[in-house]
Amino acid sequence: MKSISKIWFACTLLFSLAIYAQSKNITTETVKIFGNCDICKSTIEKAGNLKKVATVNWNKDTKIATLTYDSQKTSQDEVLKRIALAGYDSEKFLAPDNAYAALPECCRYKRELKPTAKKMEMDMKADHSNHASDKMAETKEATSQNTSQLQPVFAHYFSLKDALVKTDANTASAKASELSKAIKAVEMTQLSNEEHMVWMKVMKDLSTNAEKISTIKDIVKQRETFAILSKGMYDLAKVSKQDTPVYYQHCPMYNNGKGADWLSLENEIKNPYFGAQMLTCGSTVETLGNP
Structure with a gap:
């Protein structure tokens, strides 16, 4: 039994040292990524994940994603770029409009980070010439x-x-x-x-x-x-x-x-x-x- 215990302890120690050696390069961060549903969750995580390099865990209720990645092999920007190209805005990168438009209807979240247009009421109050001038400007x-x-x-x-x-x-x-x-x-x-x-x-x-x-x-x-x-x-x-x-x-x-x-x-x-x-x-x- 003592021999088995020693072997188990040695294996555990080696495993812990291996995890520690790997963890020195591991970075964990949180960032807001916009989306709606479980389909969004699957798409966001699939786009951001990279085998043995990066993993993404996105919460559909809080819109917060936890990014865990090897900082020597990738970066937060690289992970978020892939997610943006899949159609999802984050606090750092906006998705291309065509990628957003290609999302299923249930996944088309409100694009809070896109520049908002002037209110229609304000446009209606302005006369046609002023409206045209404003648009040109x-x-x-x-x-x-x-x-x-x-x-x-x-x-x-x-x-x-x-x-x-x-x-x-x-x-x-x-x-x-x-x-x-x-x-x-x-x-x-x-x-x-x-x-x-x-x-x-x-x-x-x-x-x-x-x-x-x-x-x-x-x-x-x-x-x-x-x-x-x-x-x-x-x-x-x-x-x-x-x-x-x-x-x-x-x-x-x-x-x-x-x-x-x-x-x-x-x-x-x-x-x-x-x-x-x-x-x-x-x-x-x-x-x-x-x-």
Whole structure:
């Protein structure tokens, strides 16, 4: 019996140590996620759960979800993004309208975090001309907000590209640091539905690659990371409203002939992957925004 007790104690101790070792990276947080019913609960938890990485337990009465995840493998933002893409608003991320619209009728919760429209009574009191003026002003303001959110991101990206064209690693590092700050400053609630959905998919990679370029001074490695960064920027440019044309350009020679792409405000080719060595190598393959 004593031998069995010792074995049991040893196994229990080892199990406890294993749990402790794992728990050092485990984070548990609560966040409000909007929904209505048991179907919502199933969908929210399925969207947020990731085997051996994250689990979600949502209470339909309180609307509070308990998130438990390995902080070295994921983050609260990543869990909530997946839930938003499934159609459910949280305190940090709004679901795309088309994802919300695809929910079963019983699951279409009241979207408390969406901007509310002016009361109809107020609109009816205003005369037609004032009403039209107000609507124009609101549209202009909304457009300005959307543009201002992403404009700095694109502006700093183009500055980074120009530094690589000049083969200036120090300036490229500085411009990448500015790009990283611009990415973190974006308020997703002010983006259009299309921008919002793409932004949630590319934001992490954009931020990671911008920070990486900012911390290295090797022009070769900066260009390698810029090629990856440009993929996310292209996805974002396709759904963003551009005031001027943006040219999607391709260099067939980079990376041992595998090629790489980038965005430019100029149709004239100025290659960021080779600089002066092969400045005009490449071609414009697509024009985004206004022709």
